[in-house]
Amino acid sequence: MELPLLHLALVGTPNSGKTSLFNALTGSRQKVANYPGVTVERKEGFFVTPLGRQVSVVDLPGTYSLRGRSPDEEITRDFVLGKASGETVPDLVLCVADSTNLRLTIRLLLELKRTGRPMVLVLNMFDIAARRGITVDVERLAKELGLPVVTSIAVRKGGTADLLKLTDEISAKLAAEAEDNSWRALSVAELRATQREADRIIADCVSLPARPDTWTARIDAVVLHPVGGLVVLALILFVMFQAVFAWAQPAMDLLKSGFDMLGEFVQATLPDGLLQSFLQNGVIAGVGSVIVFLPQIILIFLFILLLEDFGYMARAAFLMDRIMGGAGLHGRAFIPLLSSFACAIPGIMATRVIDNKRDRLTTILIAPLMTCSARIPVYTLIISAFIPARDVWGFINLQGLVMFGLYAAGIVSALAVSFLIKFFMLRDYAPAPFMLELPDYKMPRLKSIVIGIYTRAKMFLVRAGTTIFSMMVLIWFLASFPQPPAGATEPAIDFSLAAIIGKALEPLLAPVGFNWQIAVALIPGMAAREVAVAALGTVYAIEGGKEAAEQIGQVLATKWSLATALSMLAWYIFAPQCASTLAVIRRETGSWAWMAVTFTYMLVLAYAASLVTYNVAVALGAG
Amino acid sequence: MTDTKDTRPHMPLGLAQRGYTGVIQQLSARQAGSALSDIELESRLIELGFVEGARVEVLHEGLVGRDPIAVRVDSITIAVRRREAMAIIVA
Numbered sequence: 192m193e194l195p196l197l198h199l200a201l202v203g204t205p206n207s208g209k210t211s212l213f214n215a216l217t218g219s220r221q222k223v224a225n226y227p228g229v230t231v232e233r234k235e236g237f238f239v240t241p242l243g244r245q246v247s248v249v250d251l252p253g254t255y256s257l258r259g260r261s262p263d264e265e266i267t268r269d270f271v272l273g274k275a276s277g278e279t280v281p282d283l284v285l286c287v288a289d290s291t292n293l294r295l296t297i298r299l300l301l302e303l304k305r306t307g308r309p310m311v312l313v314l315n316m317f318d319i320a321a322r323r324g325i326t327v328d329v330e331r332l333a334k335e336l337g338l339p340v341v342t343s344i345a346v347r348k349g350g351t352a353d354l355l356k357l358t359d360e361i362s363a364k365l366a367a368e369a370e371d372n373s374w375r376a377l378s379v380a381e382l383r384a385t386q387r388e389a390d391r392i393i394a395d396c397v398s399l400p401a402r403p404d405t406w407t408a409r410i411d412a413v414v415l416h417p418v419g420g421l422v423v424l425a426l427i428l429f430v431m432f433q434a435v436f437a438w439a440q441p442a443m444d445l446l447k448s449g450f451d452m453l454g455e456f457v458q459a460t461l462p463d464g465l466l467q468s469f470l471q472n473g474v475i476a477g478v479g480s481v482i483v484f485l486p487q488i489i490l491i492f493l494f495i496l497l498l499e500d501f502g503y504m505a506r507a508a509f510l511m512d513r514i515m516g517g518a519g520l521h522g523r524a525f526i527p528l529l530s531s532f533a534c535a536i537p538g539i540m541a542t543r544v545i546d547n548k549r550d551r552l553t554t555i556l557i558a559p560l561m562t563c564s565a566r567i568p569v570y571t572l573i574i575s576a577f578i579p580a581r582d583v584w585g586f587i588n589l590q591g592l593v594m595f596g597l598y599a600a601g602i603v604s605a606l607a608v609s610f611l612i613k614f615f616m617l618r619d620y621a622p623a624p625f626m627l628e629l630p631d632y633k634m635p636r637l638k639s640i641v642i643g644i645y646t647r648a649k650m651f652l653v654r655a656g657t658t659i660f661s662m663m664v665l666i667w668f669l670a671s672f673p674q675p676p677a678g679a680t681e682p683a684i685d686f687s688l689a690a691i692i693g694k695a696l697e698p699l700l701a702p703v704g705f706n707w708q709i710a711v712a713l714i715p716g717m718a719a720r721e722v723a724v725a726a727l728g729t730v731y732a733i734e735g736g737k738e739a740a741e742q743i744g745q746v747l748a749t750k751w752s753l754a755t756a757l758s759m760l761a762w763y764i765f766a767p768q769c770a771s772t773l774a775v776i777r778r779e780t781g782s783w784a785w786m787a788v789t790f791t792y793m794l795v796l797a798y799a800a801s802l803v804t805y806n807v808a809v810a811l812g813a814g
Numbered sequence: 815m816t817d818t819k820d821t822r823p824h825m826p827l828g829l830a831q832r833g834y835t836g837v838i839q840q841l842s843a844r845q846a847g848s849a850l851s852d853i854e855l856e857s858r859l860i861e862l863g864f865v866e867g868a869r870v871e872v873l874h875e876g877l878v879g880r881d882p883i884a885v886r887v888d889s890i891t892i893a894v895r896r897r898e899a900m901a902i903i904v905a
Contacts, residue, residue, distance in 0.1 A: 255861040255862065256857075256861050258857065260854070260858075292889060292890055294863055294888065294889060294890060295861070295862070295863055295890065298861070377857075379853055379856050379857055379860070382857055382860045382861065383860055383865060383866075386860055386861075386863070386865045387865065390865070399889065407891075408873075411873065411874065411884070411891075415873075415874040415884060416874075417874075417875060417876060417877040417880075418877060420877075421877065505893070508893070509874075509876065509882060509884060509893045510876065510877075512876060512881075512882050512893075512895070513876050513877070513878035513879060513881050513882065514877070514878060516878075517878070522882070522893075547849070624848055624849065624850055624855070624858070624894075624895060624897070624898045625882055625893065625894065625895045625898075626858060626859075626862060626892065626893070626894050626895075626898060627892070627893045627894075628862065628890060628891070628892055628893075629884055629891040629892065629893055630891075631891075
């Protein structure tokens with residue numbers, strides 16, 4: 192008889208290694224609802240136990256208690272209590288603890304026990320604890336706590352064998368174990384009592400080494416130095432952006448020539464006509480020009496995941512708290528804003544860690560100003576076409592420098608907007624507290640990083656394959672129909688629907704130096720920013736014939752003035768060019784009004800920035 | 815000035831300099847002037863391990879106004895602003 196699916200839930204404090212245990216258990220068999228932030232979205236995975244039981248496991252957001260003081264923590268509480276709508280009550284709760292740091296987890300566990308759910312304590316990172324000279328009397332701990340305790344090394348092959356075996360043993364006798372839920376919000380006195388009890392249990396069962404981890408202290412002496420720490424942070428960000436621009440190039444060139452070859456193959460094989468044009472100009476040139484940016488997206492996520500796993504992100508928040516506080520931002524906003532460099536969507540979702548409503552709203556409003564990876568294709572294209580690739584001061588690549596400048600412009604304007612919000616809209620307001628655990632540093636583990644990058648790269652490709660593909664087909668259609676009358680001498684695209692739409696919009700955009708081809712490209716760019724590049728490719732490919740399709744950058748260099756190119760860059764720093772971001776803002780703020788506010792203020796900024804840039808550039812002779 | 819453990823005056827952790835070590839004597843949220851309610855602030859501090867008897871050491875300070883501070887609490891490190899640290903009475 193087939194047994195029903197066994198439901199597990201992972202609960203633990205932040206930094207307990209929950210996510211790496213989740214990855215170790217389920218590998219790539221994960222279902223991430225929508226976009227994954229760092230454990231802010233519902234992540235479910237599947238695996239099979241040694242005895243063949245099918246198991247589903249949900250990775251719940253990290254929490255220190257069940258009080259539910261933020262939306263994230265409420266999810267965890269409701270899930271464990273079986274109150275979350277549409278969710279099954281977990282059959283077994285796995286409370287995950289960092290073996291090197293049991294104090295806060297044991298307190299949480301004592302609170303969790305009151306829910307009456309069958310539970311197991313998983314002592315994760317047991318190898319690191321052993322190496323640091325921490326010994327845990329596992330049997331005694333199990334006896335004191337009154338529940339099974341199992342050790343695991345999530346990042347090592349076979350490191351979860353004991354946990355899998357235990358899951359089988361427990362699932363066999365689960366039905367008998369259900370207890371009543373006696374949990375209710377703890378009073379301060381009860382909290383204190385549970386922490387005392389946890390400290391007593393730890394004193395009995397855990398022996399700490401005479402010397403604490405010295406590596407963390409040594410690194411922190413530099414990284415958290417009031418001045419040195421900020422220099423290190425700036426260096427890390429600078430290297431990150433240079434890397435994204437320079438290191439990704441060879442892989443991008445390879446992808447590009449691959450798509451070019453595919454396009455030539457189609458051109459050579461198929462007869463001239465609509466099908467050939469559709470495949471070569473619509474599908475291959477369009478989707479290809481977006482997929483080319485996969486290496487850069489992988490690199491930026493690599494950096495973010497590495498810093499996160501290493502334990503640096505919390506330090507960055509510590510360093511930036513007061514500096515961002517000057518602009519009216521909370522230190523915790525640093526992590527969501529840094530994630531927004533990859534994509535504003537996980538960034539906006541990660542604002543759930545900010546429990547103060549007003550801090551959260553400000554962060555959401557400015558998150559789209561952080562230069563997301565979807566802008567990289569647009570920036571790269573224009574920079575490589577218009578900015579010479581020479582070195583300044585002997586060692587800094589000028590193109591990389593312009594890129595850095597564009598990122599800096601995004602950051603500065605985000606801080607300015609936040610400051611204005613603080614100044615005009617939300618004046619009578621006391622700053623929310625900043626309390627954050629600074630975890631010990633840990634070597635990032637390859638497997639976790641690989642799985643993290645894999646899920647994100649997959650999402651990007653799926654988007655390229657669906658949203659972007661359908662937009663490209665639409666653009667190709669608009670740019671190809673109606674067909675020019677027989678004997679027409681002008682380029683075919685001049686007769687198309689795209690030209691009609693573009694020319695209708697042109698008067699509005701002429702003051703900022705945009706021609707009708709740009710106007711056409713901006714429309715599908717609403718679906719996803721990077722589509723604008725593909726759309727420009729399609730528009731100019733159809734207009735200019737086959738040679739143009741091969742080198743869109745060169746085409747732009749001949750068709751646009753420098754002033755137009757700079758204006759386009761300025762536009763893209765601000766433009767609300769992403770429908771999915773707006774949709775997420777609507778969802779996370781629960782308000783159409785805030786979505787409209789975001790759209791309007793960004794559009795106004797974009798237009799103003801482009802207007803100034805274009806006119807200054809023209810005045811300086813770049814028109 | 816005798817500065818031994820027994821006679822050290824009680825003071826809020828929020829006023830402590832870098833390098834200060836001491837033991838938590840009590841939590842007094844009313845002294846903090848935090849945006850949080852007294853109960854909420856006290857609850858959060860306890861959840862992060864700030865309980866009576868815990869040994870604390872101020873490890874690092876931020877650049878602007880020497881704020882926030884990174885505090886070693888027994889075996890873990892917590893970052894907290896001085897405003898909230900005013901609720902932690904140490905000696």
